Amino acid sequence: MDIGEIKKEILSKSNLKELDAAHKKYLGKNGSLNVELKALKDLPPDERKAKAPELQRLKREIDAAVVERAGYLKRKEIESSLESEIIDITAPGVKIEMGHIHPLTKVQDRMNEIFTSLGFEIVEGPEVETEWYNFDALNIPEDHPARDMWDTFWLAPENRESETKNQNLLLRTHTSPVQIRYMETHHSPLRIITSGRVFRHEASDASHDIQFHQLEGLMVDKNITVANFKAVIGEFLKGLFAGKVQTRLRPAYFPFVEPGFEVMMSCANCDAKGCPVCSKTGWLEVMGAGMVHPNVFKAVGYDVNEVQGFAFGIGIDRIAMMKYKIDDIRLFYGGDLKFLRQF
Numbered sequence: 020m021d022i023g024e025i026k027k028e029i030l031s032k033s034n035l036k037e038l039d040a041a042h043k044k045y046l047g048k049n050g051s052l053n054v055e056l057k058a059l060k061d062l063p064p065d066e067r068k069a070k071a072p073e074l075q076r077l078k079r080e081i082d083a084a085v086v087e088r089a090g091y092l093k094r095k096e097i098e099s100s101l102e103s104e105i106i107d108i109t110a111p112g113v114k115i116e117m118g119h120i121h122p123l124t125k126v127q128d129r130m131n132e133i134f135t136s137l138g139f140e141i142v143e144g145p146e147v148e149t150e151w152y153n154f155d156a157l158n159i160p161e162d163h164p165a166r167d168m169w170d171t172f173w174l175a176p177e178n179r180e181s182e183t184k185n186q187n188l189l190l191r192t193h194t195s196p197v198q199i200r201y202m203e204t205h206h207s208p209l210r211i212i213t214s215g216r217v218f219r220h221e222a223s224d225a226s227h228d229i230q231f232h233q234l235e236g237l238m239v240d241k242n243i244t245v246a247n248f249k250a251v252i253g254e255f256l257k258g259l260f261a262g263k264v265q266t267r268l269r270p271a272y273f274p275f276v277e278p279g280f281e282v283m284m285s286c287a288n289c290d291a292k293g294c295p296v297c298s299k300t301g302w303l304e305v306m307g308a309g310m311v312h313p314n315v316f317k318a319v320g321y322d323v324n325e326v327q328g329f330a331f332g333i334g335i336d337r338i339a340m341m342k343y344k345i346d347d348i349r350l351f352y353g354g355d356l357k358f359l360r361q362f
């Protein structure tokens with residue numbers, strides 16, 4: 020056995036697996052050197068004494084060469100893995116994107132803030148309503164022409180046979196049913212607002228969609244008049260548009276109020292001078308309102324001789340469109356980040 024050749028062989032191995040095979044070739048269970056070492060014990064003592072030291076030296080040298088080569092190969096492996104994991108600390112970082120509040124939620128939050136500062140409590144109601152809460156209790160009986168103003172999505176009942184009258188399910192067309200639900204379980208005096216999604220079965224365009232958001236308000240007490248309403252709503256609009264907006268009421272028909280009116284606000288865009296936003300009139304319609312109809316109070320068991328109240332409904336989308344000068348309601352629901360990132 021030429022130790023020089025063996026060392027050369029060991030040094031030529033370029034990975035640990037090959038190196039291990041080379042080691043086994045000489046010193047494995049059936050390795051050539053190992054076999055010779057094992058055979059020593061069968062030799063006559065003199066021969067054994069003469070041969071043993073030479074074989075032991077060979078074994079030590081092979082072991083040492085393998086250990087040295089293994090160390091070298093491991094170092095190389097670590098170095099190359101470090102190279103591939105190298106981090107350029109001068110490279111620009113990956114920007115973490117922060118989410119933010121949707122413009123509609125922003126406006127809704129601000130409205131809640133103003134009304135709670137005026138002593139209104141925030142209440143909630145379901146988006147799936149019964150025909151009774153959405154229509155009948157609000158003085159819109161079956162076959163009343165006013166129902167045509169609020170075409171909606173009806174939900175297929177599970178069992179048509181056992182249906183009680185006017186318990187058909189629908190997607191609420193306005194937030195007004197929450198008034199009924201609240202008054203059924205609470206006594207006057209009360210001051211509440213509620214807001215959320217409402218639905219209409221209609222073709223969508225720049226100013227109409229099948230869903231939009233409403234904020235509803237109700238105040239009931241012994242001597243509530245239109246003057247109270249005007250004061251509350253004036254404060255609200257001033258707070259919302261951070262300026263000296265003026266309000267005026269214009270008669271209008273809504274089945275659940277008497278008298279009913281539309282609230283007009285002086286155009287915040289042009290300071291009531293006239294611009295395209297307000298169709299050059301200086302005024303914008305921002306909500307429907309009125310004094311609660313006696314039939315609504317009767318539906319919830321209130322004594323109509325004892326209490327009075329006002330109610331109003333504001334389209335949150337429309338207010339947001341005015342506030343941010345957005346010309347298409349559908350942009351709110353499109354999920355287009357190019358649009359949403361502007362707010």
Ligand SMILES: [Zn+2]
Pocket residue numbers: 286287288289290291292293294295296297298299301302
């Ligand atoms: Zn204007």
